[in-house]
Amino acid sequence: MTDRADSSGGTTAPPAPRSAAPATGSGGRGGPDGGRGGRGDRTPRLPGRRGTGAPRPRRRSLRSRLRRDWQLLLMTLPAIALLAVFHYTPTLGNIIAFQDYNPWDGVIGSPWVGFSQFERLFTDARFWSAAGNTLMIAAIQLVFFFPIPIGLAILLDSVLSPRMRLLLQSIVYMPHFFSWVLVVTLFQQILGGAGLFSQILRQNGYAPLDVMTNPDAFLFVVTSQMIWKDAGWGTIIFLAALAAINQNLYESAAVDGAGRWRRMWHITLPGLRPVIILLLILKLGDILNVGFEQFYLQRDAFGANVSEVLDTFIYHQTLVTGNFSAGAVAGLVKGIVGLILIVLANKLAHRMGENGIYRRS
Amino acid sequence: MSTLFADRPVWAERPSLPARAAKNTTLAAIAVVIIFPLYIVVLTSLSPASAVNSAGGLVLVPQGISFQxxxxxxxxxxxxxxxxxxxxxxxxxxxxxxxxxxxxxxxxxxxxxxxxxxxxxxxxxxxxxxxxxxxxxxxxxxxxxxxxxxxxxxxxxxxxxxxxxxxxxxxxxxxxxxxxxxxxxxxxxxxxxxxxxxxxxxxxxxxxxxxxxxxxxxxxxxxxxxxxxxxxxxxxxxxxxxxxxxxxxxxxxxxxxxxxxxxxxxxxxxxxxxxxxxxxxxxxxxxxxxxxxxxxxxxxxxx
Incomplete structure (x- = not known):
């Protein structure tokens, strides 16, 4: 594998990166590779250094490049090794989806069963129920959770005193850093059968109301939890987009007689549009990942009928029943569908002129 | 609350009183919804047995302090x-x-x-x-x-x-x-x-x-x-x-x-x-x- 910036010889900076480049890490400069196409092309390089400066031999031997870059490679090694062991190796381990795996025989010794695990999965009503719940929760998140950070960001942005704003931001960001166990516990203490709400009802002579075990309230409860935990954190990206809107637009609109609402409609919202579209598309690509701990923690209280999502289904399939292949096959199906969704979502993003999480190659 | 409007640009009109009230109430309500559960949790953890018993559960009003x-x-x-x-x-x-x-x-x-x-x-x-x-x-x-x-x-x-x-x-x-x-x-x-x-x-x-x-x-x-x-x-x-x-x-x-x-x-x-x-x-x-x-x-x- 030679790297292109180096083998392209005397040409100037490589244009856009060709690799998968998450826009999230790009600093707005077009992919992690963007911005500076190699440190070397800004200042003339000494011979034997990296970069694409002209006074360089067209091709360097692997050995001399190794001598030049071994420190960098050594630095990269621990992270790459961790990813190789704990990301790529288990990814290959998905092969047990085609086996009737048992831990004593291992991957080598376990019998191969072709697609029969898939057949069993697709005829399992609980799998379809979990898939249905996942999509339902994702849809609810999209409709009821997604717009809230936008509104909240506009609201926060309208607070003019910097200190007040910082205080409010500190408060609304905070719950993002609480664990799901903590959030669920707090909700239980307020809304549960032994919680504050029921306590007040009881003291006033009413029957207590346990919202936290009522299956009909499940969607309401989990959505409230998501909003409580993450709506504030979600404003960060919109606040950044709001700060990037040219203030002169507001001024000239105001001079032209546009009122507060018209300015919001014609300036603020169009300014937020790219971010909104991007996040919507990313959300579509991520629709099967509705969260895990939140549902795992409340599965017993609300019942598997409403609260089982794909991830908890995989867990209970396997680690409770001991059938590893059944869990792996569900995970593999989820992963493949998720991958397809990400690719489709990015196609959509590119079509709408956005970057998506990777660029068009 | 006048500090809230410290740096209003000259071209922007001051919002009407009801609008300001609505905005401030909303922001205050959001802050309360986030802080209130934390408040009662901390308060209850610091309350003596008598306070927890008389409240019949979570304590809303401070009644003494105990690090027990x-x-x-x-x-x-x-x-x-x-x-x-x-x-x-x-x-x-x-x-x-x-x-x-x-x-x-x-x-x-x-x-x-x-x-x-x-x-x-x-x-x-x-x-x-x-x-x-x-x-x-x-x-x-x-x-x-x-x-x-x-x-x-x-x-x-x-x-x-x-x-x-x-x-x-x-x-x-x-x-x-x-x-x-x-x-x-x-x-x-x-x-x-x-x-x-x-x-x-x-x-x-x-x-x-x-x-x-x-x-x-x-x-x-x-x-x-x-x-x-x-x-x-x-x-x-x-x-x-x-x-x-x-x-x-x-x-x-x-x-x-x-x-x-x-x-x-x-x-x-x-x-x-x-x-x-x-x-x-x-x-x-x-x-x-x-x-x-x-x-x-x-x-x-x-x-």
């Missing part, structure tokens, strides 16, 4: 141990994660270096798919990490997103100083530690916070990988004794020293566990918050 619940928790029982486990995993994990992330972010920030592209690609590819819970569990089990604290650290040690954010930050630093240091014969290690890191305190703090909060809050990996409940981190204790409401007195949650003597009410102890889980996060995060815009938004958000 905390004294019970930290008298050497399960909770003490769990707090130590969580602190240890968080400290070691954050150190490992930050080291691996910073090194790799720097190693990959020099475009044009050997194997830079394939290595970067290998990092970025992890965004597209997760290995899946079951194969990961089997791997952790096969390498013998079940019931080891390392199982709570190594599988999540490198977060590709954090790595990419950090790398983007390094690449946006002015390169001229590093270049001249390199000309003077400085090693990459020297450039990283002497030149690059001192310029990257904010982003390091933010990424460090993300990792630390992740380790402190980690719950499910302990469910998967830690069977021995004497090695449980705090979040599992929180779940067992507070969320699931398992009785505390029948267990050794509180140390032997205080068993049999007058201890704090069950609810106060439960709430004290919540507070213990809450406090590190609430105290560390404001210190780092000022870097959020710089470190995170610049690095991550401007998609």
């Amino acid at each position: 619940a905390y004294a019970d928790l930290f008298s050497g029982g399960v909770v003490t141990r769990a707090v130590l486990v969580s602190l240890g995993v968080t400290a070691v994990g954050t150190a490992v994660s930050l080291a691996a992330t910073i090194l790799a972010a720097y190693g990959l920030s020099q475009t044009g270096s050997l194997w830079h592209r394939p290595l970067l690609f290998a990092v970025l590819l992890t965004f597209l798919f997760a290995p899946g819970m079951i194969p990961l569990y089997l791997l952790v089990s096969n390498v013998g990490l079940i019931d080891s604290y390392w199982s709570l650290i190594l599988p999540t040690a490198v977060n590709a997103f954090n790595l990419v954010v950090m790398r983007a930050f390094f690449m946006n630093l002015p390169g001229e100083i590093s270049d001249s240091a390199r000309v003077d014969g400085a090693s990459e290690w020297t450039i990283l530690t002497r030149l690059v890191l001192p310029m990257s305190k904010g982003v390091t703090a933010v990424i460090g916070l993300f990792y630390a909060v992740g380790y402190w809050n980690a719950f499910f990996n302990a469910i998967l990988y830690i069977n021995d409940n004497s090695k449980w981190p705090l979040q599992l204790i929180l779940r067992q004794y507070v969320q699931q409401g398992q009785q505390l007195s029948s267990n050794s949650v509180i140390g032997d020293a205080v068993q049999g003597t007058a201890s704090a009410p069950n609810l106060a102890i439960q709430m004290a566990i919540v507070v213990v889980a809450l406090v590190p996060v609430t105290f560390v995060y404001p210190l780092v918050q000022k870097h959020f815009t710089k470190g995170v938004i610049i690095g991550a958000v401007k998609g």
Whole structure:
């Protein structure tokens, strides 16, 4: 594998990166590779250094490049090794989806069963129920959770005193850093059968109301939890987009007689549009990942009928029943569908002129 | 509330009184909804038995103060141990994660270096798919990490997103100083530690916070990988004794020293566990918050 910036010889900076480049890490400069196409092309390089400066031999031997870059490679090694062991190796381990795996025989010794695990999965009503719940929760998140950070960001942005704003931001960001166990516990203490709400009802002579075990309230409860935990954190990206809107637009609109609402409609919202579209598309690509701990923690209280999502289904399939292949096959199906969704979502993003999480190659 | 309108631009009209009232009420309500549960939890944990009993549950109005619940928790029982486990995993994990992330972010920030592209690609590819819970569990089990604290650290040690954010930050630093240091014969290690890191305190703090909060809050990996409940981190204790409401007195949650003597009410102890889980996060995060815009938004958000 030679790297292109180096083998392209005397040409100037490589244009856009060709690799998968998450826009999230790009600093707005077009992919992690963007911005500076190699440190070397800004200042003339000494011979034997990296970069694409002209006074360089067209091709360097692997050995001399190794001598030049071994420190960098050594630095990269621990992270790459961790990813190789704990990301790529288990990814290959998905092969047990085609086996009737048992831990004593291992991957080598376990019998191969072709697609029969898939057949069993697709005829399992609980799998379809979990898939249905996942999509339902994702849809609810999209409709009821997604717009809230936008509104909240506009609201926060309208607070003019910097200190007040910082205080409010500190408060609304905070719950993002609480664990799901903590959030669920707090909700239980307020809304549960032994919680504050029921306590007040009881003291006033009413029957207590346990919202936290009522299956009909499940969607309401989990959505409230998501909003409580993450709506504030979600404003960060919109606040950044709001700060990037040219203030002169507001001024000239105001001079032209546009009122507060018209300015919001014609300036603020169009300014937020790219971010909104991007996040919507990313959300579509991520629709099967509705969260895990939140549902795992409340599965017993609300019942598997409403609260089982794909991830908890995989867990209970396997680690409770001991059938590893059944869990792996569900995970593999989820992963493949998720991958397809990400690719489709990015196609959509590119079509709408956005970057998506990777660029068009 | 006049400070709220300190810097209104000259062209903007002052909103009408009802509009201002509505806005301020909304903001105040949001703040209350977030703070109120924390308030009653902290208050109940600090309330004496009489206050908890007379309130018939959670305490809304302060009636005296008692640190009995905390004294019970930290008298050497399960909770003490769990707090130590969580602190240890968080400290070691954050150190490992930050080291691996910073090194790799720097190693990959020099475009044009050997194997830079394939290595970067290998990092970025992890965004597209997760290995899946079951194969990961089997791997952790096969390498013998079940019931080891390392199982709570190594599988999540490198977060590709954090790595990419950090790398983007390094690449946006002015390169001229590093270049001249390199000309003077400085090693990459020297450039990283002497030149690059001192310029990257904010982003390091933010990424460090993300990792630390992740380790402190980690719950499910302990469910998967830690069977021995004497090695449980705090979040599992929180779940067992507070969320699931398992009785505390029948267990050794509180140390032997205080068993049999007058201890704090069950609810106060439960709430004290919540507070213990809450406090590190609430105290560390404001210190780092000022870097959020710089470190995170610049690095991550401007998609």
